[in-house]
Amino acid sequence: xxxxxxxxxxxxxxxxxxxxxxxxxxxxxx
Amino acid sequence: xxxxxxxxxxxxxxxxxxxxxxxxxxxxxxxxxxxxxxxxxxxxxxxxxxxxxxxxxxxxxxxxxxxxxxxxxxxxxxxxxxxxxxxxxxxxxxxxxxxxxxxxxxxxxxxxxxxxxxxxxxxxxxxxxxxxxxxxxxxxxxxxxxxxxxxxxxxxxxxxxxxxxxxxxxxxxxxxxxxxxxxxxxxxxxxxxxxxxxxxxxxxxxxxxxxxxxxxxxxxxxxxxxxxxxxxxxxxxxxxxxxxxxxxxxxxxxxxxxxxxxxxxxxxxxxxxxxxxxxxxxxxxxxxxxxxxxxxxxxxxxxxxxxxxxxxxxxxxxxxxxxxxxxxxxxxxxxxxxxxxxxxxxxxxxxxxxxxxxxxxxxxxxxxxxxxxxxxxxxxxxxxxxxxxxxxxxxxxxxxxxxxxxxxxxxxxxxxxxxxxxxxxxxxxxxxxxxxxxx
Numbered sequence: 001x002x003x004x005x006x007x008x009x010x011x012x013x014x015x016x017x018x019x020x021x022x023x024x025x026x027x028x029x030x
Numbered sequence: 031x032x033x034x035x036x037x038x039x040x041x042x043x044x045x046x047x048x049x050x051x052x053x054x055x056x057x058x059x060x061x062x063x064x065x066x067x068x069x070x071x072x073x074x075x076x077x078x079x080x081x082x083x084x085x086x087x088x089x090x091x092x093x094x095x096x097x098x099x100x101x102x103x104x105x106x107x108x109x110x111x112x113x114x115x116x117x118x119x120x121x122x123x124x125x126x127x128x129x130x131x132x133x134x135x136x137x138x139x140x141x142x143x144x145x146x147x148x149x150x151x152x153x154x155x156x157x158x159x160x161x162x163x164x165x166x167x168x169x170x171x172x173x174x175x176x177x178x179x180x181x182x183x184x185x186x187x188x189x190x191x192x193x194x195x196x197x198x199x200x201x202x203x204x205x206x207x208x209x210x211x212x213x214x215x216x217x218x219x220x221x222x223x224x225x226x227x228x229x230x231x232x233x234x235x236x237x238x239x240x241x242x243x244x245x246x247x248x249x250x251x252x253x254x255x256x257x258x259x260x261x262x263x264x265x266x267x268x269x270x271x272x273x274x275x276x277x278x279x280x281x282x283x284x285x286x287x288x289x290x291x292x293x294x295x296x297x298x299x300x301x302x303x304x305x306x307x308x309x310x311x312x313x314x315x316x317x318x319x320x321x322x323x324x325x326x327x328x329x330x331x332x333x334x335x336x337x338x339x340x341x342x343x344x345x346x347x348x349x350x351x352x353x354x355x356x357x358x359x360x361x362x363x364x365x366x367x368x369x370x371x372x373x374x375x376x377x378x379x380x381x382x383x384x385x386x387x388x389x390x391x392x393x394x395x396x397x398x399x400x401x402x403x404x405x406x407x408x409x410x411x412x413x414x415x416x417x418x419x420x421x422x423x424x425x426x427x428x429x430x431x432x433x434x435x436x437x438x439x440x441x442x443x444x445x446x447x448x449x450x451x452x453x454x455x456x457x458x459x460x461x462x463x464x465x466x467x468x469x
Contacts, residue, residue: 002463003104003107003465004107004448006100006104006105006107006108007108007111009038009042009111010107010110010111010112010115011111013042013045013111013112014111014112014114016046017046017049017050017078017082018078018115018119020046020078021050021071021074021075021077022071022074024057024074025070025074026067026070028061028070028074029065029066029070
């Protein structure tokens with residue numbers, strides 16, 4: 001159970017990080 | 031808020047902050063004029079890739095302060111996902127830059143700059159190798175030792191090359207203060223990797239152990255007992271594990287995690303029961319008495335407190351009994367009176383270990399044992415088949431808030447037990463599970 005949660009948290013954090021990087025890029029060019 | 035949830039959220043926020051740290055360092059100084067969205071996205075993905083890769087080194091280094099309380103097996107699941115993210119970022123970084131501005135193709139052209147092009151191609155190949163060998167180690171036929179050496183070496187080189195690349199590209203990381211800040215930031219995980227691979231074994235030299243008993247069981251398992259040599263030993267909680275290295279020196283590629291099977295009150299004398307299923311474990315039945323051993327630990331959050339007096343259900347599959355027998359032995363040692371239940375599943379009667387001892391423990395503890403075999407002999411009186419919801423209902427009492435569950439077994443058993451117990455109403459706080467297929 002915990003290992004599934006840990007894996008899902010890894011996926012969620014990955015998405016958050018990528019979106020943050022792309023958001024920062026957007027802020028830089030605006 | 032639930033303290034466990036609050037701690038997890040705090041850890042995740044810290045992780046996100048650290049992963050974004052190279053980007054923050056780059057943007058904190060004077061910024062160059064903006065380029066196209068694709069180019070800026072490529073640059074940010076590259077800086078994020080460096081942050082994520084650096085944290086991968088910390089996460090796998092068995093540092094107690096990092097992710098303490100989450101369990102190394104859970105942390106490695108997170109590490110596995112973020113490793114795939116790192117690979118995607120390292121690939122997306124040059125691709126996005128090149129799509130945004132074909133001038134960036136020059137970075138991969140050896141005629142422009144041989145060292146730069148070779149190092150970038152190396153990073154792309156190395157991180158792809160890291161990913162493939164980690165996800166499909168067994169299918170590729172790689173031994174654990176080969177994989178571990180390859181993984182540590184390539185990880186170190188990828189992060190060091192990534193740092194060198196970031197320092198040489200004079201765009202965001204321009205100026206001595208910014209370069210210094212980034213170098214110091216990435217040097218921390220690099221130094222931590224060296225600490226875990228060099229300094230930690232060096233410190234272990236002060237704490238040698240000797241093999242004093244070795245017994246091969248008919249099941250194919252080997253029982254090994256080590257005594258501390260010239261030191262007090264290793265204090266541990268029942269259920270924890272240690273990394274074992276055999277031989278004259280702790281500097282060895284052979285380091286494997288095994289759960290302590292012994293009673294927790296004997297820090298100076300540790301017992302392990304190991305199934306002979308791999309290259310290393312198959313050599314254990316020939317290890318000579320008196321052989322030097324080095325034990326790094328204890329690790330693991332799969333632990334029980336016998337003094338808590340809580341009713342306890344143990345569910346073991348095969349060799350998964352080892353951390354649970356440490357708990358049961360420790361409970362007997364402390365004279366625990368609370369009711370306990372053990373469901374012990376094996377394929378055959380011959381594979382089943384510790385039968386006599388578990389029977390003896392039934393007289394010392396309020397312990398009810400259900401033996402389960404998937405391939406029972408004709409005269410078998412116990413349960414048969416796989417442990418399922420129906421068997422759980424028949425053999426265990428009604429679930430209540432004062433019952434803790436400890437489950438340890440092979441992955442298919444864990445995959446089936448965890449949802450069954452969850453449906454039974456067992457909260458994550460009371461459900462403790464340990465997977466022994468770490469990698």
